[in-house]
Amino acid sequence: MKNCVLLLSVLLLAACASAAPLRYYTLAAPQAAAAVPASRWIDVLPVSVPAQVDTPLLVVRQGDERLVLLEQQQWAAPLDTEIRGALVAALAVQGIRDVHALPAPADATPQRFKLDVQAFETVPGRAVRWEAVWSLRGGAGGKAAALTCAFAGQEPVGGEAAELVAGHQRLLRRLAAQVAAALAPGAAPGCPG
Numbered sequence: 001m002k003n004c005v006l007l008l009s010v011l012l013l014a015a016c017a018s019a020a021p022l023r024y025y026t027l028a029a030p031q032a033a034a035a036v037p038a039s040r041w042i043d044v045l046p047v048s049v050p051a052q053v054d055t056p057l058l059v060v061r062q063g064d065e066r067l068v069l070l071e072q073q074q075w076a077a078p079l080d081t082e083i084r085g086a087l088v089a090a091l092a093v094q095g096i097r098d099v100h101a102l103p104a105p106a107d108a109t110p111q112r113f114k115l116d117v118q119a120f121e122t123v124p125g126r127a128v129r130w131e132a133v134w135s136l137r138g139g140a141g142g143k144a145a146a147l148t149c150a151f152a153g154q155e156p157v158g159g160e161a162a163e164l165v166a167g168h169q170r171l172l173r174r175l176a177a178q179v180a181a182a183l184a185p186g187a188a189p190g191c192p193g
Contacts, residue, residue, distance in 0.1 A: 027086035038097040041110040090176035111139035128167035149191035
């Protein structure tokens, strides 16, 4: 009996010691520059993401048909919230402020911005890939033309979770640059480059 209790204790301690720590990741990249004074205003609406990745856990692709949830690697917030928050921060660095759920300044005519992420793929050791459609509506007293654009990007990545997240951060910054180009004063109508 004494040996059984000792063996059970050792097994329990070994099980506790082998549990990997839970890690949280964010898409909000550390900002190298501070936000500049606001020169443009937009209303960033909630973001939609594919159902397959709409989970707190990081989801990676293995092979052509298999998705795997990384049990110890989680987003700090729901993925749609992570994308929206990181995009708002990336646009703020370029002088574009989000007024969602806030009153816009009296002299501002914010456009409504909608992002529909249609593909959010993560392949460890290979690449991360996004496909998205975004739109701007309203603004300028409601007379501004509606604009709908596509974004597609891929970034090479290593196999570690931090490298996967860094790849997604780079894609998000590229998306933010595309949106900022469309909102730039004097920008030609139409989707940027």
